[in-house]
Amino acid sequence: xxxxxxxxxxxxxxxxxxxxxxxxxxxxxxxxxxxxxxxxxxxxxxxxxxxxxxxxxxxxxxxxxxxxxxxxxxxxxxxxxxxxxxxxxxxxxxxxxxxxxxxxxxxxxxxxxxxxxxxxxxxxxxxxxxxxxxxxxxxxxxxxxxxxxxxxxxxxxxxxxxxxxxxxxxxxxxxxxxxxxxxxxxxxxxxxxxxxxxxxxxxxxxxxxxxxxxxxxxxxxxxxxxxxxxxxxxxxxxxxxxxxxxxxx
Numbered sequence: 061x062x063x064x065x066x067x068x069x070x071x072x073x074x075x076x077x078x079x080x081x082x083x084x085x086x087x088x089x090x091x092x093x094x095x096x097x098x099x100x101x102x103x104x105x106x107x108x109x110x111x112x113x114x115x116x117x118x119x120x121x122x123x124x125x126x127x128x129x130x131x132x133x134x135x136x137x138x139x140x141x142x143x144x145x146x147x148x149x150x151x152x153x154x155x156x157x158x159x160x161x162x163x164x165x166x167x168x169x170x171x172x173x174x175x176x177x178x179x180x181x182x183x184x185x186x187x188x189x190x191x192x193x194x195x196x197x198x199x200x201x202x203x204x205x206x207x208x209x210x211x212x213x214x215x216x217x218x219x220x221x222x223x224x225x226x227x228x229x230x231x232x233x234x235x236x237x238x239x240x241x242x243x244x245x246x247x248x249x250x251x252x253x254x255x256x257x258x259x260x261x262x263x264x265x266x267x268x269x270x271x272x273x274x275x276x277x278x279x280x281x282x283x284x285x286x287x288x289x290x291x292x293x294x295x296x297x298x299x300x301x302x303x304x305x306x307x308x309x
Contacts, residue, residue: 104145107153111142111160137163185234192230195243195251196278199294213254216240224278225251226307242307250302252278262298264288273302 141159174181189201191212215238221227226248229241243249252273253259262275266283273280274291275298288299 104153111157131167134163134167188231188233188239190229190231191238192224192227192278194229195225195227195249195280196293197224197276199277212238216254220307220309222255222305222307223251223253223303224273225249225280225302225304227251245306248304248306250280250304252280252302253300259300262300264297264299266299271302271304272299274298275300 138160141156141163145153145156170184174184189204190198191202192198216227216230219240221240226242227240228243231239231241233239250271250273252275259275263272264287266272266285266288269284270282271280272283272288274294274296276296277291277294279291279293280302283299288297290297291299
């Protein structure tokens with residue numbers, strides 16, 4: 061039995077050796093190219109890397125620091141034009157550099173038009189939009205944006221915000237970033253808490269007199285015990301206790 065097992069192990073080992081010898085490692089590692097093509101890949105990558113650097117310098121700091129939708133398309137186009145000629149022999153460097161030149165030229169023309177026409181800028185890049193005003197959601201504006209409340213609350217918490225009454229205005233810029241303007245400490249209002257789990261256990265019946273916030277729009281008012289009623293702003297019926305905690309900086 062032991063002799064049979066040793067024979068089987070030896071046979072398996074021989075089959076593995078034959079498989080490894082017959083396996084085309086060159087095709088696996090290089091595809092249809094020769095080893096000499098690696099030097100060409102290195103040269104192509106170096107040339108396209110320099111082309112990217114020059115292109116981004118021409119685009120300027122604005123095109124690199126804050127990407128609008130249009131500028132993101134430009135960057136993706138440049139990346140595609142730069143990537144293919146780095147390792148595809150059939151893609152010439154000159155044609156890729158021509159693509160670079162055309163993309164940068166189009167970018168310059170469009171940025172010129174943006175500087176000349178506010179309507180064109182709004183059409184192409186959109187405009188800033190107010191999401192929170194005086195501690196409450198601007199509901200219609202918030203609905204227009206593809207932004208979940210959990211994601212938005214996380215963004216606010218990273219800025220040390222624990223409840224909406226600390227916020228005078230929150231504006232979503234065209235770059236997608238959120239600009240927040242705060243109330244001074246002595247002007248902080250009661251507002252909707254945004255800490256994790258704070259929106260759970262909403263109420264429809266008020267048991268004690270206190271300030272309560274609508275879980276949907278953030279509208280806040282002082283309520284007496286009894287039926288919580290509908291929110292006068294959004295007509296929803298779910299409320300949670302609010303607070304006037306100041307922002308910790």
